[in-house]
Amino acid sequence: MIGQVPDAKGRYGDFGGRFVPETLMNALIELEQSYLKYSADEEFNAELNNLLQQYSGRETPLYYAKRLTEHFGGAKIYLKREDLNHTGAHKINNALGQGLLAVRMGKKKVIAETGAGQHGVATATVAALLGLECKVFMGEEDMQRQQLNVFRMKLLGAEVVPVLSGTKTLKDAGNEALRYWVSHVHDTFYILGSAVGPHPYPLMVRNFQRVIGDETRRQILETEGRLPDTIVAAVGGGSNAIGMFYPFVHDEDVKFVGVEAAGKGIDTPLHAATMTLGTKGVFQGSMSYLLQDEYGQVQPAHSISAGLDYPGVGPEHSYLKDIKRAQYVPITDEEALDALKLLCRTEGIIPALESAHALAQAGKIAPELGSDKLLIVCLSGRGDKDVESIMAYEKKEGGDGQ
Amino acid sequence: MKQPNLMNRVAMNHNAAEGLSADAVHTSSVSGNSNLPNLIEETFQRIRKSDGTALIPFLTVGDPDIETTLEIIEHLEQAGADVLELGVPYSDPLADGPVIQRASSRALQQLITVRTCLDVASKARARGVKMPFVLFTYYNPVLQMGLDDFFAEASKNEISGLIIPDLPHEEAEEMRERADRVNIALIPLIAPTSIERIGRILDHGRGFVYCVSSLGVTGERASFHEGVDAFIRDVRSRTDLPVAVGFGISSREQVERFSELCDGVVVGSAIVRTIESLISDLMNADRREDALLQIREFVAELKV
Numbered sequence: 001m002i003g004q005v006p007d008a009k010g011r012y013g014d015f016g017g018r019f020v021p022e023t024l025m026n027a028l029i030e031l032e033q034s035y036l037k038y039s040a041d042e043e044f045n046a047e048l049n050n051l052l053q054q055y056s057g058r059e060t061p062l063y064y065a066k067r068l069t070e071h072f073g074g075a076k077i078y079l080k081r082e083d084l085n086h087t088g089a090h091k092i093n094n095a096l097g098q099g100l101l102a103v104r105m106g107k108k109k110v111i112a113e114t115g116a117g118q119h120g121v122a123t124a125t126v127a128a129l130l131g132l133e134c135k136v137f138m139g140e141e142d143m144q145r146q147q148l149n150v151f152r153m154k155l156l157g158a159e160v161v162p163v164l165s166g167t168k169t170l171k172d173a174g175n176e177a178l179r180y181w182v183s184h185v186h187d188t189f190y191i192l193g194s195a196v197g198p199h200p201y202p203l204m205v206r207n208f209q210r211v212i213g214d215e216t217r218r219q220i221l222e223t224e225g226r227l228p229d230t231i232v233a234a235v236g237g238g239s240n241a242i243g244m245f246y247p248f249v250h251d252e253d254v255k256f257v258g259v260e261a262a263g264k265g266i267d268t269p270l271h272a273a274t275m276t277l278g279t280k281g282v283f284q285g286s287m288s289y290l291l292q293d294e295y296g297q298v299q300p301a302h303s304i305s306a307g308l309d310y311p312g313v314g315p316e317h318s319y320l321k322d323i324k325r326a327q328y329v330p331i332t333d334e335e336a337l338d339a340l341k342l343l344c345r346t347e348g349i350i351p352a353l354e355s356a357h358a359l360a361q362a363g364k365i366a367p368e369l370g371s372d373k374l375l376i377v378c379l380s381g382r383g384d385k386d387v388e389s390i391m392a393y394e395k396k397e398g399g400d401g402q
Numbered sequence: 403m404k405q406p407n408l409m410n411r412v413a414m415n416h417n418a419a420e421g422l423s424a425d426a427v428h429t430s431s432v433s434g435n436s437n438l439p440n441l442i443e444e445t446f447q448r449i450r451k452s453d454g455t456a457l458i459p460f461l462t463v464g465d466p467d468i469e470t471t472l473e474i475i476e477h478l479e480q481a482g483a484d485v486l487e488l489g490v491p492y493s494d495p496l497a498d499g500p501v502i503q504r505a506s507s508r509a510l511q512q513l514i515t516v517r518t519c520l521d522v523a524s525k526a527r528a529r530g531v532k533m534p535f536v537l538f539t540y541y542n543p544v545l546q547m548g549l550d551d552f553f554a555e556a557s558k559n560e561i562s563g564l565i566i567p568d569l570p571h572e573e574a575e576e577m578r579e580r581a582d583r584v585n586i587a588l589i590p591l592i593a594p595t596s597i598e599r600i601g602r603i604l605d606h607g608r609g610f611v612y613c614v615s616s617l618g619v620t621g622e623r624a625s626f627h628e629g630v631d632a633f634i635r636d637v638r639s640r641t642d643l644p645v646a647v648g649f650g651i652s653s654r655e656q657v658e659r660f661s662e663l664c665d666g667v668v669v670g671s672a673i674v675r676t677i678e679s680l681i682s683d684l685m686n687a688d689r690r691e692d693a694l695l696q697i698r699e700f701v702a703e704l705k706v
Contacts, residue, residue, distance in 0.1 A: 296546030
């Protein structure tokens with residue numbers, strides 16, 4: 001049986017905690033108190049649920065992917081269609097929650113970090129909706145990879161701040177957002193986009209994302225009259241995965257598979273396989289698994305998917321791994337691209353590259369399971385944003401989209 | 403005018419053997435006793451007796467290389483430095499502004515590790531540098547070295563104090579206990595936003611208390627947090643520990659301004675930037691001596 005996590009110190013077993021500069025400590029404590037207060041507040045929850053329904057279009061369907069199921073020839077595959085959310089990914093669930101919290105706390109300015117740009121777009125959207133001033137920190141390399149999302153954020157009235165430090169990707173955007181927050185902590189709310197960072201962020205993000213798993217649980221019980229056998233979700237920081245897994249955590253017959261990015265392969269230096277190859281360390285405010293060298297320097301990650309291109313992972317995932325409640329496996333750039341194309345052709349759905357990692361793993365698991373088994377894949381986002389980088393990849397690798 | 407020093411500020415070290423050499427302190431500290439005199443505490447006692455202000459420079463070890471760092475350290479002491487912060491370069495320095503971020507990247511290209519930094523402390527001591535060394539490091543490099551190994555090596559290598567900017571009070575218990583056992587002071591940071599946390603942090607402070615002058619990361623700035631004077635006075639009135647102020651202090655004028663209020667002033671980015679601006683000279687045999695003298699003059703100008 002799994003204990004209640006996190007504890008009062010924001011610990012998930014050995015993981016989590018609050019490793020930040022002293023300047024931020026009171027802000028985090030205040031955030032925790034406000035979150036605990038409003039998450040139990042009926043009016044707050046009614047407003048959030050109303051926005052999730054009327055603004056974002058929830059609930060999202062749990063779609064039986066018949067042709068994909070037939071293609072793999074095994075377990076019955078359902079897709080949780082988070083890609084059908086407003087702004088095209090699960091990120092809006094959390095951005096709405098934190099945005100409403102910012103308003104309750106009297107903050108008029110919000111900041112966010114973004115990798116693929118999905119969380120940046122979600123935050124810019126929520127800021128526009130709630131009349132908040134918004135700055136999004138984004139690595140310069142990601143701005144190149146995700147020009148469409150950069151433009152979307154600007155259209156929505158947000159300022160996109162290019163991050164030139166380090167590897168110029170998600171981890172550096174996170175560092176820069178934290179540095180900015182230290183300087184503007186008195187009037188700025190940091191809308192953190194993944195289930196990472198110092199306590200209470202991993203808890204708060206999980207709880208704002210658990211709507212994915214709560215709906216899925218209800219939907220599969222309605223449709224199939226029973227719980228699924230396996231749930232697969234992509235893990236960068238891990239917000240869609242933890243939101244999907246958490247409501248099933250005590251259903252011990254439901255297997256969890258988290259899929260991380262193997263990039264060019266886990267036997268190369270170009271990967272983001274934090275769970276497969278990482279070790280325990282403190283990074284961006286919490287203890288978790290981390291890609292680092294023996295001296296504790298954080299190693300750059302690599303993935304074709306900007307959203308998975310991250311050397312850390314949420315502390316609750318590290319905990320689920322250590323207690324063996326969840327399994328984490330790597331999928332390469334190429335496997336993910338193949339899965340993306342397959343879903344386009346079998347179901348007419350262009351998935352995000354992040355979600356395509358989960359689909360690729362589903363393709364490995366499904367044939368091993370009997371046709372009486374149920375497999376759910378969290379389709380965390382849609383792939384429109386990735387079309388340009390797929391074109392670039394195909395050009396470089398000599399493919400033609402076939 | 404400076405607040406008069408409280409008589410009991412140094413009471414804990416009343417029986418400290420005067421004239422005990424740094425080596426003797428460290429040898430005897432192996433048995434583990436936080437009541438033994440620590441070089442930082444001795445330094446501040448001396449400074450308080452003369453109603454002075456400690457000048458606490460910071461540099462990133464290995465920027466641009468180890469030998470240059472060692473020579474800069476000697477010049478810093480000659481320029482009047484009283485305590486030295488040895489910065490361990492880190493890939494993701496959250497609390498640092500662009501100047502120290504750049505220095506960290508340069509040093510990492512030299513493959514500088516925690517061990518290298520500890521080694522620099524002993525080597526500087528062997529070259530006759532007398533001031534106490536405070537290791538400024540993010541938590542993860544220390545964790546990966548292993549805490550047993552780290553504290554054994556740190557106490558062997560002339561480290562008197564430790565500043566870990568991403569290890570707040572609540573997460574610091576084990577580090578504090580281990581540091582106490584080898585007579586190393588885990589120096590706490592206090593920010594203008596700490597408010598009711600100040601008391602708790604001070605209760606466990608050792609060596610000195612590091613007050614952060616303003617909200618934000620390290621780096622030079624024209625203005626400080628508006629309530630900074632009241633903040634420092636408040637902290638100082640509540641502790642017997644020496645109080646140092648840092649983050650953003652870069653000129654003699656600013657050092658003078660803060661020296662009225664506290665026992666020590668930390669200057670980091672301004673020195674690191676000076677080193678950065680002289681790198682090509684430091685790497686040139688003909689111009690090296692002159693560049694070292696320029697660094698020394700810059701720091702001497704900060705000594706009040």
